[in-house]
Amino acid sequence: MKRLFLSKINVAVIGASGYTGVELLKMLIAHPIFNINYVATSEGDVKLSDLHPSLLDVFECDVQKASSKEVSEKAELVFLALPHKTAMVFVKELMELNVKVVDLSADYRLKLETYEKHYTAHTDSANLKNAVYGISELNREEIKKASLVANPGCYPTSTILATLPFMDYRVKNSPIIIDAKSGVSGAGKKCIATTHYVSINENMFSYNPFGHRHAPEIAEKLNISEDEVNFIPHLCPVTRGMLSSIYLQVEGEFDPLKVLKEFYKNEPFVRVRETPVDMKSVAGTHFCDLYAQKKNNVLFITSAIDNLLRGASSAAIANANLMMGLEEETALPTIAYVP
């Protein structure tokens, strides 16, 4: 059923204080159909432009203390940008109140056993079963019908889009190497030693090698075992951006760029490049840029996304568009933060 848009669709943002929160708001402000009708944080009681001074004279509203009851009276769909564990409490309530949810946390991304192994006990397994993993290039039709979409992690998005086209060429059971580089905004707004300017400026380092919780997410969505995924994230001195270098052992003769182009020929937000991709050409956009090159049986794929957009908030908008019967591309940013 196609909806006639005589009126706007009211939406809510819960968790508006963080980086993904403000990115959601920035796109929703410009969205032709979605109407921001409720904005909340866990504390509430503040004006939006005090949380995000750049929005002064652009968009103003009172920020509420998050309440599922209230949001259900104000919005048909909610963007939930809360930490995992907190998120599932809200999702459970919101589902009962018949509000659609795009959840940006990790709480509904994984199968129950995978989740509980890597995160914590799950208190809403019923909804977990029905949640759809929100990469439209994989699950577009399911997303359209979903009430609850689990927005994917940034590292999994950049890795899965890069790797999936080549899974048929991969040597069975061979290790996948993912050497991923993230901007500092990926570490969140909290002030910690690692995000202090003096710590990360002029610096770079890997962290949590083999142990990051995005690894099982990658494995599950690529339908391989966790053992096969070797995921090493790095923090690097840029504000936003994610560059993932993926190394596969492959067999058979093929042209990597042709494979990518064929796989994504109908996808407007995946760009296949003729030369190695860079972070900046996708910063501020929903694009995932890909390039691949082969040497004997080693395939190198390099993937660039904006970690806060394609890796979080613009993916959420895309999912919400689909869930509400809109064109997927509505209000998705394509103009990069260059120069």
Place this chain on the structure above:
Amino acid sequence: MKRLFLSKINVAVIGASGYTGVELLKMLIAHPIFNINYVATSEGDVKLSDLHPSLLDVFECDVQKASSKEVSEKAELVFLALPHKTAMVFVKELMELNVKVVDLSADYRLKLETYEKHYTAHTDSANLKNAVYGISELNREEIKKASLVANPGCYPTSTILATLPFMDYRVKNSPIIIDAKSGVSGAGKKCIATTHYVSINENMFSYNPFGHRHAPEIAEKLNISEDEVNFIPHLCPVTRGMLSSIYLQVEGEFDPLKVLKEFYKNEPFVRVRETPVDMKSVAGTHFCDLYAQKKNNVLFITSAIDNLLRGASSAAIANANLMMGLEEETALPTIAYVP
């Protein structure tokens, strides 16, 4: 006469390879009325996405070798983003061909004698006389009627908007101190020692103290003598952004924030802040953010703009909007590049 927009207005961008060129294109792509019908550089013969890879799959066209004749067949208005001296050659031709021009160079900003003192001999003094200086907060009505608008310099824009509201409080003939900080994009795309990453990263310095050619532009537009303007620009390690600190000697009792708010109460693109302004809250937007504070008879005003937008390209779009009878704010960006 209000124009009915049954059809789009064709516009051209000449000088599309530089930073201001790509900024123009980014806004024009999203512009609801202007249609990019001609794009040129001095060399031409290239695809737009090869010049600006971030535009791949967003907007594509052939880039021409600039020709006034051709542009006059293709566009009603031209954005000219060429170096000074080259610009006036094109402007002269374009005026004869009845094409409206927003000129982003310095060629039509100053009175003849000021120009020739600080730049070079002027070869188009006839049009110079009719050119309007394009800060809409100063000259809105003249811009609407103009065929040729001289787009202002970045330093003058940030300085003039900050200083003008206080000229009545200023002690006559007292020196105005302008300590301005610009991002590296202000130095242009050319690869020179100063713009090498290794030179300017983790560094900062003033350059050309008292001698920058934006000083006479500031003086002329503030209607004071060059002697009174003490302009010291600094280069700093950010890509885009301009922060100007202005120091005035003032007399009389007044509340600086009230003065600013009163002066700009009807201006949607000047924001008066309650605390010192920062570069990032205006990056990516047409806003000029202002804050002022007084200690005895010294007034400190701090002004932030995006040097490539309010300091160049979005100002050009605003001027073009006015020249073509559109609402000034059409397609002007308000959503900042944050976080």
Place this chain on the structure above:
Amino acid sequence: MKRLFLSKINVAVIGASGYTGVELLKMLIAHPIFNINYVATSEGDVKLSDLHPSLLDVFECDVQKASSKEVSEKAELVFLALPHKTAMVFVKELMELNVKVVDLSADYRLKLETYEKHYTAHTDSANLKNAVYGISELNREEIKKASLVANPGCYPTSTILATLPFMDYRVKNSPIIIDAKSGVSGAGKKCIATTHYVSINENMFSYNPFGHRHAPEIAEKLNISEDEVNFIPHLCPVTRGMLSSIYLQVEGEFDPLKVLKEFYKNEPFVRVRETPVDMKSVAGTHFCDLYAQKKNNVLFITSAIDNLLRGASSAAIANANLMMGLEEETALPTIAYVP
């Protein structure tokens, strides 16, 4: 009395966890006479290389919980890198125990009434009276005889060295404008919103205009009233470095560079440049680089120091050298962090 260096001099560092602490240690490790015999923080109980991983395999020791008693048994001189208010408690004890102190806090920099106006009640006014302000270019002989040296603030150091040579040319009672730019390390190691990488990267802003507590320090040492000092600090996206732009109204004919060169002709750590100074040429060194230029009666002076060295820790070493009868330049770094 000249000391014979048959043996080393034992020194202590209290407050070793912060940025100035590690800078002190770096120079002391290379110091030919001073021997690090006691290192402490307020918590203690940690290995030095755990506090500062870059020192692994370079210099190792146990970090103690700070105790005046212990330090007096271990060291002839103490570098105290503690917050103000905490510092004066230790200084009082250490003076009684006959240990010499270089105090990097603000506690002994100002006259009693100035201190209490801008900081807090002083609990050690007796020692305050005898403390010597530690800029050797001003007070070399007094420092040599002092038991307690108050190490100057970073902004005052860069400002005073720049301004002092021109005080005779200054128009009486005219306002002094100081537009100072500091790297983020100046804000300390504490993780706060302002020092988060995402906040300050690609950004710049003034803070606390006219209200910074270094302004009265500047005024007192330049022997002028606080009213005459207009001090506006800015935070900028570099790790270390301080660039101060100072504007004076002057009278009389003089060549600013000649004045500087004459004033500092015997000073090895003040360099007068022929072109505007930059942060990077002094980063990692004890140098203060100066340049000045005049336009009519406005004098512009630009001063660059490393905020953590000349603005704190290398100044402390210089003072300690003098207090212990060594050559002032012993172990002071001159080789910059370039490229």
Place this chain on the structure above:
Amino acid sequence: MKRLFLSKINVAVIGASGYTGVELLKMLIAHPIFNINYVATSEGDVKLSDLHPSLLDVFECDVQKASSKEVSEKAELVFLALPHKTAMVFVKELMELNVKVVDLSADYRLKLETYEKHYTAHTDSANLKNAVYGISELNREEIKKASLVANPGCYPTSTILATLPFMDYRVKNSPIIIDAKSGVSGAGKKCIATTHYVSINENMFSYNPFGHRHAPEIAEKLNISEDEVNFIPHLCPVTRGMLSSIYLQVEGEFDPLKVLKEFYKNEPFVRVRETPVDMKSVAGTHFCDLYAQKKNNVLFITSAIDNLLRGASSAAIANANLMMGLEEETALPTIAYVP
């Protein structure tokens, strides 16, 4: 034969204008035995402090136009920091003149056939045969006896030191993945599009995947075929620093940190860390920091060096020290550019 140091040893630096040139000078200024007696560039005729303003008042001399004849009269050993192809012309002359040479170019690093395949025709194969590859951890004794040392490339240094200890555990013929990240100074002082601040700030990208000429150098020194080396360099927005992530397929049971510690137990300039290494802890030093971790049969090794020091100039000093009979560690920097 141990030399008695009654007098200094005169050395020369040819190619003093670049980044490795100034790094050499910085260490030689502080060197207790080497005396800088000749400094040259290809143009000459300039004062050293005009080339490198940070050296003003630190070390001054006239920079000559490079001449082998002259240098042979002035120095016992030459540091040659010239581009490849130019270097071999000088080396040939200098060898005939009996001057020892540390050559920082690629001209003497590879076997003849490897060199000619990847670079150009070699015009000095006689000396090539006798050149020693200058990583002291591999070739210390040969270096001591050498007249000509080929200073290794930065990527090979960081990769070889990381990989060598594990070659026995590696699955035969399995691909080695090297995902390396270099600071911008590695691209040299030339102003090109890639090193423009605006291009690389807030950006990161791989370049020349599988095709970089350091790959055959790595292969040759690890004694494996070029086919087995999969080398992907990345440029990243830091001035100096190199972080290499290396992925090996391994077999057998072993503790990677123990292997590293055992292998480097007598090496003062390789530090084995308990957590992933970072660029900044080695910036400004001769250290190579290593960390390794295993997951099943995939081994991840992360290696950090200062690309300009351990990756070029401090390695050259170490080699020169050995060649002249000095302690290897003489004047090698250990104190990092932190914070």
